[in-house]
Amino acid sequence: AQSVTQLGSHVSVSEGALVLLRCNYSSSVPPYLFWYVQYPNQGLQLLLKYTSAATLVKGINGFEAEFKKSETSFHLTKPSAHMSDAAEYFCAVSDQAGTASKLTFGTGTRLQVTL
């Protein structure tokens, strides 16, 4: 079975600082990997996805992630944090090759951005 582990349930950064949210995955098939963001009382918004094309994936709002097969990692980064980035972030892996219809999520990382 596929799984993801997000290290750090809470991360706090200063505005303008680098954001690094960690995600490691386990998958028995070539993985599709995703990062989603959730604002309070909202659904999930897709930030970016890896589907076996380029290993460095650029997403919305200045976020990017690098797929590293040797490290089974898919960490999310943003060079400069904004106050509006404060939210909860979820890493997810597809349970079935070639489809996003059944996802396994990590436990989430709440990002706090301080002045």
Place this chain on the structure above:
Amino acid sequence: KAGVTQTPRYLIKTRGQQVTLSCSPISGHRSVSWYQQTPGQGLQFLFEYFSETQRNKGNFPGRFSGRQFSNSRSEMNVSTLELGDSALYLCASSLTGPPSTEAFFGQGTRLTVV
């Protein structure tokens, strides 16, 4: 293009009752998946429907069921509600795969069982 629409947004039910939640997928999407989100268990996959058939199922009791209509709209039903069923229920739609490289989520239905 309209997104995934879930109704209602908020619901309060009494223990023992049953509830039905609705999800309208993005036009052209035939796969609809349901997830439960709770503080204790996080985001968990309930089931997926494709072309009116349940294609995948998570580890939830039989009290949780669903169906999909010919227009791809889906409903989820929970019978004999328990306090632990209080959660945010999220619906996601995607194209048939492969390639099906994105799941688009609705805003969710917040169910409170009292």
